[in-house]
Amino acid sequence: MKLKPIGTISLLFIMLLFVTKANAQSFPNYYLIPKPESMETQDGIFSLGKNTIVNNNLGKEANAAIAELKRMSSLCSQSATKPGSIIFKNETKPLLEGGYKLSVKKDQIIISANTEEGALNAVSTIKQLTGAPLFLTKVVALEVPCVTITDNPRFQWRGMHFDVSRHFFDLPYLRKTIDRMAYFKLNKLHLHLTDDEGWRIEIKKYPELTQKGAWRTYSRHDSVCLTLAKDNPDYELPKKHFKVINGVKLYGGFYTQEEMKGLIKYAQDRGVEIIPEIDMPGHMMAATKLMPWLTSSGQAAFGKTFSEPLCPCKETTFEFAENVFSEIAALFPSQYIHLGADEVEKTSWEKSPECAELMKKEGIKGVEELQSYFVHRMEKFLNSKGKKMIGWDEILEGGISPTATLMYWRAWVPQAPKMAAEKGNYMIMTPGEYCYFDAQQDDNSLQKVYSFDPLNYNLTEDDKKFVSGIQGNVWTEYISTENRYEYMVYPRMLALAENAWSNSSKDWNDFENRFIGQLPLLDAMHINYRFPGLRGFSTKSAFVDKAELKVINPVSAFKVRYTTDGSNPTASSQLMPAKIDITQSAQFKVAAFSSTGRHGDVYTIDYQQQNYLEPVGNTEGMKNGLKFSYYPGLYKSVKEIKETDRDKQDITKGIEIPVANTAGSFATKHTGYFYAPETGVYTFFLRSDDGSVLKIGGNTLVDNDGFHTATEKTAQIALKKGCHPFELLFIEGGGGYTLQLQYESPSGVKQSVKAENFYN
Structure with a gap:
């Protein structure tokens, strides 16, 4: 989608301060990506200005890094009140190729490395520590928070x-x-x-x-x-x-x-x-x-x-x-x-x-x-x-x-x-x-x-x-x-960078927090990144008596706006409240907006009032598993699947493809009954590469058809406890496949479908 240009400097700083305050938690407060091997923070800042002194005890290995620091200091309009120094020195203790040590104190920065790449990586960390002001056209001075870092890359x-x-x-x-x-x-x-x-x-x-x-x-x-x-x-x-x-x-x-x-x-x-x-x-x-x-x-x-x-x-x-x-x-x-x-x-x-x-x-x-x-x-x-x-x-x-x-x-x-x-x-x-x-x-x-x-x-x-x-x-x-x-x-490149560099154990919530903390920097770099997704709803939602729409917005500095007349939200559309009570079928379009006027993907949420779907019976007399059919050949849509092309039949425990050597292009069908263990509204999550269509009770619930990369679509349905007719159609156009089905029960537990969910 078309995103608007970056706004004013004042709005940028407001956004930076807002996000920083909202996420001021324990390590990492500094939102560094990739995550350093180790980091300790201290009080105070080092002020990088036009008169900052650079001492090179590393030799030619520091030349490129010093040139980068000079480019940074050239942005500053004033000299620092108390000129500090930046010292490059050779690190005697072993570092991996590209590794470095960084010590930032109020009056001095020490960069320890033994390669040119290590010195440059230390400067890249300093750039991230200075934050969004680095990318503004005019700054008084660049402030680097006091910190001690030891860092080595995972891969070369x-x-x-x-x-x-x-x-x-x-x-x-x-x-x-x-x-x-x-x-x-x-x-x-x-x-x-x-x-x-x-x-x-x-x-x-x-x-x-x-x-x-x-x-x-x-x-x-x-x-x-x-x-x-x-x-x-x-x-x-x-x-x-x-x-x-x-x-x-x-x-x-x-x-x-x-x-x-x-x-x-x-x-x-x-x-x-x-x-x-x-x-x-x-x-x-x-x-x-x-x-x-x-x-x-x-x-x-x-x-x-x-x-x-x-x-x-x-x-x-x-x-x-x-x-x-x-x-x-x-x-x-x-x-x-x-x-x-x-x-x-x-x-x-x-x-x-x-x-x-x-x-x-x-x-x-x-x-x-x-x-x-x-x-x-x-x-x-x-x-x-x-x-x-x-x-x-x-x-x-x-x-x-x-x-x-x-x-x-x-x-x-x-x-x-x-x-x-x-x-x-x-x-x-x-x-x-x-x-x-x-x-x-x-x-x-x-x-x-x-x-x-x-x-x-x-x-x-x-x-x-x-x-x-x-x-x-x-x-x-x-x-x-x-x-x-x-x-x-963007932001996928940031996740890749962390995966390539960081040796520490993975923590998705920690990474997401740092990525959100980096958004003001991406704005300052004029990067047209994809906004973090809005959550808490299914685009095809169902309810029996009433429902609540609660949109979860992972970026507190962004505002969610919505419409109900079929038009896309704009910066002047209604703000999404904490919740909206749903008592009749309706359509909502929602999107997140930054303070600069940029907006993310537009989500269309359709609410449909339903009666609970009656089951065809219970599990008595049925066996676990689904009937599986395999059709070698190229199909552009699940509608093109021909029974005359069927090459193999089997019984599977769940959503699996029990074919040792599949054709380059093929289709599959799983049929049987889905057992709903309790009465309520179920949410299904269907992810596939290429096309897939999920039917329950003979009606299409999730339509994820056509040639595409791995894409997830969701839908809800109101089911009474018991067995409901189930059919999952899938096509693979070539180049490897993905087929995954999960569901969220009325109790709010999201899980992959298992053998005990299916009967035939």
Whole structure:
């Protein structure tokens, strides 16, 4: 949704003080994200002004951090009344790479580190301690509360991925992204520079890759964005990314090598390493449209599932690839280069005479091994340039080199991390279920990211040492603007940052408290974050005699407003009272508003007055479990499920799919009876990826149909004690599935459905 610009400085400070007062509890009072390893607070503040003295006893390792402190002091309009000093010194006691110690006293700050990254991380903590004033245009001085911190990172790889191919994002915004990453101690920026939709980095050997390959007429993704933009301007295609070429208005953009050198230096000065990805052999249509001879078929087109890949059986392919990567290796100082190697359409390889000949010559048994041949050969070339290769987890297929780094993304292949560790391959954990921030958010998304355990893949203690870290990924097919990017990424990036850095045990309530405390900072940074979700209701609510609507607002500084006439709430709509008594069917629309006029998601709550649904009987004569049916095939909606396609039947204890090897796309049906142990209103929570529909008593209760990422929908129904007809339909379109059902009883207890709830 479109969020309004930040308001005045005075409103910002009011909000900051209000939130601070409302949450003034025990550690952490200072809302630091990621949470430090240890922190002790003291009374008093250190005043950072124009005349603050910096002493460097750490040497060149402190230079970048000192430059950051100078940028901070340049914001101050006055000198401190009593000029204090900031001292950098070498830490003699062991610290992990990037670790630091920070001591803030009234007259002195001591930063102890033994690496440049550690010194920069200490400054990032100081930035968070200063709060929102750091991001205002003019401040008298920056106040740093007195504190003692010892801090070490959990993982060395703390990354964010940014797809700049599907939709282009310019250098100023990438610099802003780097600043924000450093602020939250993220240290790897993985740039997805090429894909079917656009080639974004200059290759001097092949200038047409950016002269032509960086520009396009509207793609199918653009068309979707333009349709969505009718209701949400955040989907518009920015005018600044259009250019008229030969009389045709085209969308796109690219980075010259000189521009990228400047960005790399900017990132290095802030402790962020840029890792380039040139995705091969698939996702190459931006190049193959210009050079169709690179494919096996001699065409640049889409195959059965993905675009025609490069042909791994032609020497001209390797000549092209090596020329490209020679320039990439010379340009990027990172020791890593990402080859991609995911989602490869291999159909044309199976039909290629060149591939048949190569497979015979090399003893290659199938196309999976043919992909491995390409990956291994490219890895040897990258190694010859002094680089290490990263690939998406498909590089496991057909065999993997022990020196390659695996980027695990396919959550539906849970054995992949174990396989990689047993082969001695280091890996970066980025499973789509937790780490794909282009997936649509709901009110559970932030906690989902926070709950992610990258070591929970049946790994032994020896296996775990091969987990280098975690990364959040942002694919931009449907993210066309900076505003939309921020709405999708924030606040999930904060949960990822904490997961990547903090070694302390997880406490969701503690993290949520700190995140809410950070909201004034996000406002001051002009970040278009998603508001914390409103709670305490079901969007499809039921009652028999009467009900109470009590909206739980997790941010006390925000005001909840509502309407009952079908229109969306505005900043002048009625304030939501502590409760509203419901005695007849009605519809409410509610949203949270900040003091600056921004608002969060609009929730539509439909109240329906019902009679208790009569049961069909009790459990006498029935058996526990549900009848289960399995339908292999692609269905776009549960309405398309055909009984003639049924391949398997079984009895399940609950909502489970007892099929050892499911098809890539399939549908399921669970039928039987739900036993309501008491009379009252029940709330059902249905979460699925892809579509699902829950029916009780023959009527649709929850409609979560269609292709989508893991999304939860809720609904209420008034049930009499006893057995009620139950049906749950589900479709999986490909790429891993989620199917979860919970309910809240009339007693107010939320739980997952269990075997004792179901009969047949």
